[in-house]
Amino acid sequence: MAEHMPVDKTFKLFIGGAFPRSESGRTFQLHSADGKLLANAAKASRKDLREAVKAARGAQAGWAGRTAYNRGQVLYRVAEVMESRKAEFTSVLREMGQTARTARSEVDRSIDRWVWYAGWADKVHQVLGTVNPVAGPYFNFTFPEPTGVVVVASPDDPPLLGLLSRLAPVIVSGNTAVVATGGAAALAAVTLAEVLATSDVPGGVVNILTGDKAELLPWALGHMDVNSVDLTGAPDGLADDAVAAAADNVKRIVRADPAGASPHMIGDFLEMKTVWHPIGR
Amino acid sequence: MAPSDKTPEPFGIDYAPAPESTAVVDIADGYGHFINGDFVESLSGATFATVNPATEEHLAYVADGSAEDVDRAVAAARAAFEGPWGQMSGSQRGKYLFRIARQLQERSREFAVLETLDGGKPIKESRDLDLPLSAAWFFYYAGWADKLEYAFPNRTMAPHGVAGQIVPWNFPLMMAAWKLAPALAAGNTVVLKPAETTPLTALLLADVLRDVDLPPGVVNIVTGAGVTGAALVDHPGVDKLAFTGSTGVGKAIQRAASARRIPLTLELGGKAAHIVFEDSAVDQAVEGVVTGIYSNQGHVCCAGSRLLVEESIADEFVERLMRRISTLRLGDPLDKNTDVGAINSADQLQRITDLVATGVAEGADLHQPGCDLPDKGYWFPPTVFTGVQQSHTVAREEIFGPVLTVQTFRTAEEAVEKANNTPYGLSAGIWTEKGSKILWMAEKLRAGVVWANTYNRFDPASPFGGYKESGFGREGGLHGLAPYLRERTGAKGRGA
Numbered sequence: 001m002a003e004h005m006p007v008d009k010t011f012k013l014f015i016g017g018a019f020p021r022s023e024s025g026r027t028f029q030l031h032s033a034d035g036k037l038l039a040n041a042a043k044a045s046r047k048d049l050r051e052a053v054k055a056a057r058g059a060q061a062g063w064a065g066r067t068a069y070n071r072g073q074v075l076y077r078v079a080e081v082m083e084s085r086k087a088e089f090t091s092v093l094r095e096m097g098q099t100a101r102t103a104r105s106e107v108d109r110s111i112d113r114w115v116w117y118a119g120w121a122d123k124v125h126q127v128l129g130t131v132n133p134v135a136g137p138y139f140n141f142t143f144p145e146p147t148g149v150v151v152v153a154s155p156d157d158p159p160l161l162g163l164l165s166r167l168a169p170v171i172v173s174g175n176t177a178v179v180a181t182g183g184a185a186a187l188a189a190v191t192l193a194e195v196l197a198t199s200d201v202p203g204g205v206v207n208i209l210t211g212d213k214a215e216l217l218p219w220a221l222g223h224m225d226v227n228s229v230d231l232t233g234a235p236d237g238l239a240d241d242a243v244a245a246a247a248d249n250v251k252r253i254v255r256a257d258p259a260g261a262s263p264h265m266i267g268d269f270l271e272m273k274t275v276w277h278p279i280g281r
Numbered sequence: 282m283a284p285s286d287k288t289p290e291p292f293g294i295d296y297a298p299a300p301e302s303t304a305v306v307d308i309a310d311g312y313g314h315f316i317n318g319d320f321v322e323s324l325s326g327a328t329f330a331t332v333n334p335a336t337e338e339h340l341a342y343v344a345d346g347s348a349e350d351v352d353r354a355v356a357a358a359r360a361a362f363e364g365p366w367g368q369m370s371g372s373q374r375g376k377y378l379f380r381i382a383r384q385l386q387e388r389s390r391e392f393a394v395l396e397t398l399d400g401g402k403p404i405k406e407s408r409d410l411d412l413p414l415s416a417a418w419f420f421y422y423a424g425w426a427d428k429l430e431y432a433f434p435n436r437t438m439a440p441h442g443v444a445g446q447i448v449p450w451n452f453p454l455m456m457a458a459w460k461l462a463p464a465l466a467a468g469n470t471v472v473l474k475p476a477e478t479t480p481l482t483a484l485l486l487a488d489v490l491r492d493v494d495l496p497p498g499v500v501n502i503v504t505g506a507g508v509t510g511a512a513l514v515d516h517p518g519v520d521k522l523a524f525t526g527s528t529g530v531g532k533a534i535q536r537a538a539s540a541r542r543i544p545l546t547l548e549l550g551g552k553a554a555h556i557v558f559e560d561s562a563v564d565q566a567v568e569g570v571v572t573g574i575y576s577n578q579g580h581v582c583c584a585g586s587r588l589l590v591e592e593s594i595a596d597e598f599v600e601r602l603m604r605r606i607s608t609l610r611l612g613d614p615l616d617k618n619t620d621v622g623a624i625n626s627a628d629q630l631q632r633i634t635d636l637v638a639t640g641v642a643e644g645a646d647l648h649q650p651g652c653d654l655p656d657k658g659y660w661f662p663p664t665v666f667t668g669v670q671q672s673h674t675v676a677r678e679e680i681f682g683p684v685l686t687v688q689t690f691r692t693a694e695e696a697v698e699k700a701n702n703t704p705y706g707l708s709a710g711i712w713t714e715k716g717s718k719i720l721w722m723a724e725k726l727r728a729g730v731v732w733a734n735t736y737n738r739f740d741p742a743s744p745f746g747g748y749k750e751s752g753f754g755r756e757g758g759l760h761g762l763a764p765y766l767r768e769r770t771g772a773k774g775r776g777a
Contacts (some may be wrong), residue, residue: 247535
């Protein structure tokens with residue numbers, strides 16, 4: 001019997017739970033560290049970004065409306081699927097040039113990071129919220145709510161741990177995300193998209209655009225229906241006036257440690273709401 | 282009186298004048314900037330005048346700050362940060378703040394009268410709200426200064442350095458207190474710019490700062506208008522910016538700060554929905570709506586400027602509202618019986634007048650109680666628009682004056698939809714006696730402060746700030762302390 005001939009994967013975008021090609025028809029080539037062509041990946045356009053933001057906006061109220069316990073379980077389920085696909089993630093990192101040992105370590109840490117954040121879903125309110133002793137007969141409390149739609153510039157390094165470390169704190173509280181990724185790191189993002197598509201994460205909660213971050217981010221920063229942009233993984237050359245455009249609708253701009261983990265990193269994508277009510281008979 | 286008459290005659294009750302004495306206040310001919318513990322003239326010698334908006338009387342000349350003056354102030358703040366203030370223990374910093382709180386309480390009447398003279402707000406508001414809250418703000422944050430490790434467990438925090446703070450003219454001293462207290466408690470030094478129409482209470486505060494022996498340079502005050510503020514925003518020696526004011530200026534500041542990547546807090550405009558259900562305590566709701574829009578002449582970023590009333594009670598509610606408005610006493614802000622004072626400036630009066638004219642031109646129905654406006658000064662009567670469409674300018678733009686729009690709704694979902702249909706998200710009000718509906722609404726409204734069965738309450742322990750284009754960051758409470766600290770990198774407490 002003839003040897004099995006490999007079936008190469010087509011690398012597409014992930015928008016609203018579906019895997020479309022870029023509407024522009026554009027692609028860019030992804031090569032392994034040793035120069036072998038891995039894929040012609042979809043190169044997202046401005047229109048793709050708009051579609052992704054639309055999908056994220058459409059999914060946001062429903063996702064935020066889930067109970068925190070439910071969101072925690074949905075995210076935990078993602079870790080379960082990742083665990084079962086460890087070999088695939090490891091081989092993706094190896095193709096980027098990592099040693100077997102480093103690749104395995106990054107995959108393990110990435111899964112653990114995701115589980116860690118899944119557990120925060122129903123705890124972050126208790127760490128970041130307060131009951132406030134105001135000087136009067138009022139019950140007064142402050143609790144966090146998601147900001148809305150967040151565009152995440154995924155870090156190039158570490159490719160998988162960075163992606164998960166920035167994405168998890170965005171969605172765990174009920175935000176929806178549009179991830180912009182490029183270069184070799186896009187391999188990790190596309191693989192994650194396949195995990196998300198087979199998990200319980202509702203379509204539109206995470207949307208992934210592969211392409212040129214330097215091209216995508218100015219459009220995201222100027223988009224009036226985006227509430228926040230995480231520039232942790234933004235390319236160095238991102239122009240000041242592109243970032244300044246975020247002020248057009250007072251976007252929350254976040255920059256953080258690409259591989260860090262903290263409940264305060266969840267807090268970067270939260271709004272604090274304070275409610276007053278009189279106390280009386 | 283026919284039931285359809287929406288503007289009944291006021292009650293026939295006359296009040297004898299009850300003016301607060303101005304003898305307690307001693308206004309100088311001129312004021313310099315407060316830099317490094319001394320009052321100094323502008324390097325250019327430039328000044329501007331501040332007037333009493335209720336009488337148009339000249340009050341004082343105030344130094345007009347240039348970039349060079351800002352530079353001097355930032356240098357003084359930097360020296361104080363690297364010198365005494367930066368090396369001081371938290372408990373010592375806290376003691377200075379406690380002293381400031383006490384001084385404000387002791388000199389409260391003097392500050393209140395000066396606030397009313399310079400800004401036009403009714404003395405009962407400056408006396409009962411601005412001053413007590415200003416003192417309380419310092420007292421509250423004083424206690425945090427030596428407890429930062431409990432405020433931010435598992436994180437090693439440090440102050441930013443020099444904070445640049447720009448405050449508005451609607452609550453001049455209180456906004457300065459909201460900004461200074463957490464900044465100083467956290468260990469920063471400050472350059473503060475008060476608004477150009479209301480600089481005097483901040484300059485009187487400088488007097489207090491000297492009296493409590495606050496080290497020179499810890500707080501510096503540079504007076505001036507937009508040019509002065511822009512110089513502060515652009516100064517490379519400023520490590521953190523905080524601004525309260527209009528959304529337009531806030532966006533410009535965000536643009537400027539983004540290139541320098543310095544932390545920023547913005548407390549901007551609002552167009553709050555004030556939602557009244559048919560099952561509310563209607564008389565209380567009327568009081569709440571009146572407080573929400575007419576206190577401080579509507580010069581309140583969180584003013585409840587859009588009344589959304591359930592259709593089933595709309596006619597009755599508006600009638601009761603108009604009856605209550607007709608009893609509001611407009612006039613001398615120093616009079617202890619005055620409910621509605623003077624508009625803060627000629628410019629603001631023009632803006633309100635123009636927007637109200639637009640409201641009429643676009644087809645909304647104007648209602649104003651028949652009340653006499655004083656001959657001199659800047660005045661605008663309490664105003665209600667009915668027949669308002671969501672698309673009307675007066676329902677969309679922040680007027681920052683005593684102007685209420687009225688719209689109706691049939692379901693709670695519709696109320697939420699209309700309330701959230703704005704780029705702003707600072708505050709909202711809900712009136713219903715049904716608890717589950719309050720919590721359902723409070724969750725759905727995209728606003729940073731939700732008042733249920735009350736309105737316009739503030740407290741130093743209560744975080745205040747906006748969603749969306751109303752800004753980011755909070756003032757008040759633990760959440761108001763965080764923007765004045767940064768996390769040292771490499772700190773412990775990282776997760777998995």
